[in-house]
Amino acid sequence: MRNEQEMMALILDLAKRDERIRLVTLEGSRTNKHISPDEFQDYDVSYFVTDMASFQRDERWLDVFGRRLMMQKPEDMELFPPELGSGFSYLMLFEDGNKIDLTLYPIEDLSGYFAASDGLVEVLLDKDGRVQHEVIASDRQYWIRKPTAREYDDCCNEFWFVSTYVVKGLARREILFAIDHLSGGARPNLLRMMAWYIGSQRGYTFSIGKNYKFIDRVLPEEDWEALLSTYSMHSYPAMWQSLFTCYELFRKYSRALAVELSYPYPDYDAAITKYTEKIYRSYA
Structure with missing residues (x-):
């Protein structure tokens, strides 16, 4: 497998040779000093060019990077709408x-790019000296932040309300419907509440990663194990247990945060828990 030095040399050598490429940036985890590097990190690179159409007409210039297992061009897809505006991306996985x-x-x-940036950016090459301001990569935008009282209540409201769809799906024996709402609605708000509470205890000065991937580093072991158990969704009994465990965890963290921030604790908990238990006794 080619190492970082070899890959960066390929990326920059091409840019230096091609007069159409005027500026190069690196984004994402490779710019984040808080992320331990590993072989699975992508090289998130942007080329700012003078003639977009010429690159798109003839893609042989991409061959310099090596033999590809697969390439995706999101802005050239019909099923998934493009999201980059004027940008055009090539997502390439190589044989190594x-x-x-x-x-x-x-x-x-270029100016719009920096205005919309998440802060994790480094300028690798600037042939024309276009970037006049200092660019220092920072993950500050992803730090846990203190919720407002309204945000706290909205999170509680969403968690408890969406959980009723899980209940309905389980009662109807529509397990995929139930799984979708637990995974896509209820659990994300549990994770959000956990993160908020962690921030209240440790300070709102760090990130726990995309998709909360580092939350295991800051949760008590028993809560981490309980959270993992909620991903067991292979049967109706497992789904009911996962839902009730989500209830217990959400109740624990939302109550603790309400005390910490002096926010009113909503009555959704008692009402929806009673509703769920009634349905469970009738349909489980």
């Missing part, structure tokens, strides 16, 4: 396991 997510932007869109 390296992955480059390479995006082309018109050079005139």
